[in-house]
Amino acid sequence: MEKASLSLMTNTTSSNIDPKVKQTNASSCLPDSSRGGPETVIVPVLFGLIFLLGMVGNTLVLVVLGRLRPGRRPSRSATNIFILNLSIADFSFLIFCVPFQATIYSLPEWVFGAFFCKWVHYLAMATMLVSIFTLVAMSVDRYIAVVHAKRSLCIRSKRNATMGVAVIWVLSLLFAIPVAQHQALVSGHFQAPNSSFCWEQWAGNSVAKQIYKVTILVVGYLLPLMLITCCYAKVLYHLHKKVKNISRTSVRSKRKTAQTVLLVVAVFLISWLPHHIITMWAEFGHFPLNNISFTFRIISHCLAYGNSCINPIIYAFLSENFRKACRQVFSCKLLLPPAPAQKLVRIRMENFSTTHSTTNV
Template structure:
């Protein structure tokens, strides 16, 4: 039994594997998002920056910041037996984790509305789809995300266990009912409703493209289909990546979340999926977007 449970580099085998996966996600994500930002930030002289590119740039900035701020600090939980990074980092990484998730889903919602206007209301799109409106939208997305995530920063705090002399970074709500309301609101407004809005926009876009396909030039048709395809894949990947995270939070609030080997694996998988979402978006753009 002692040989089976032997730690690797001073930590358990499960934690070691988790750190390897985190490291791969971090490296791929930082390189990929940096490349996307470099490509999109270099706009050609005299060429207008498209609204789609502004939203993709915003998504990549949010993803890169998320990877840089969250993964290195969160990794310490799997390496060290106690929290050593202080109260500010404890609040900040959990706050920014939520901010980044909300910025991603709100940006994807904006991108799907942008596609809807471009394809279904193409005559009015030139007046609506201008850089200024997209930048205003991006500003609103960040402001809304910072505001919605603020309860996380407020309720995240350090707890010291005297018996084992350990410090933990945990969320504490004096009124458990308030936490239940917040978890449900985050799920509804930060996941469910945006995905429903996105689904509605895509249903309209696909229906419109199906009707108008014969009247389009081959180049225009291919370009519109490719952009719609890119955003659709990004949205589907987001939906899958963040679902386990919301399931765990709802399960913990409205059920009894078991502390077993299987539940540990589920929590780690949820973490890895959430982190990997910030790494796979650049790969999707590279294969599907006309800008790469």
């Protein structure tokens, strides 16, 4: 969100802002904790539900993909590698964001110390970027698999997928470094001398802060949105214009593919838009501090966290093969008779592989 902003403190302050404004902004993060407002209960409960849903969904994906083959060996297709990485990133993002953010709304100060103030925000930003970059990689993977099917086997190798995941993590950790550098524990405020707050401290360098926030907007939202949209648009064009199979089944499959693509793009667009609106508004304008803006902040949190809950549904549970594999895995865990080895599902997780041209990738 910038993660420091969205994910945790919703921090719109900078070090050169008047302390009174800083305290107001802190109050906007913890608006009524001292007065025991309803949000001190409602918001943590709401975040708790999102957290539980995201943990369950991503854990199921990790368990199923890790126990697909006889002998409990994980399936290592290129697409599965990306989906495993997406689930790990979303799982980590929820852990580093939701519990800490819930305490922000229910407690009057930051109670986790200087180390967590710095590194929780850093890891939250990094895992957010890993999740987004992985979604981009998966869209490129689908584009290659469908549009360049003949060359896809050599391009979409396990080795290349693993290297892609490594590059994603390195870039994300590098982009998040300024968060670790400029997030600090501040205490001794004249209105709350005995309280500590986790704030961004840019040492008066507002230009550098603005450049960083715009960079995150471009790298973490606008560019990924453009790439995801372009890749899936190419996939749809190929399926509807190039594939000659016009059977009724093919028509239904293409329609389902189009619906799934629109869902993917819409979810990404809506999930992250409010956060970036708040970030840019606070940085380049005057973000109001009132009940409406406070509600908008909560909505931005819920949508961003919800993205990590919806990803497992879109990229895993909408796949019929994944659902079969899920039933297979948990039937074994419940000590039910396992399916014959020759009939074990080899899940491919190729999103949108609903026509003959894509299932043979």
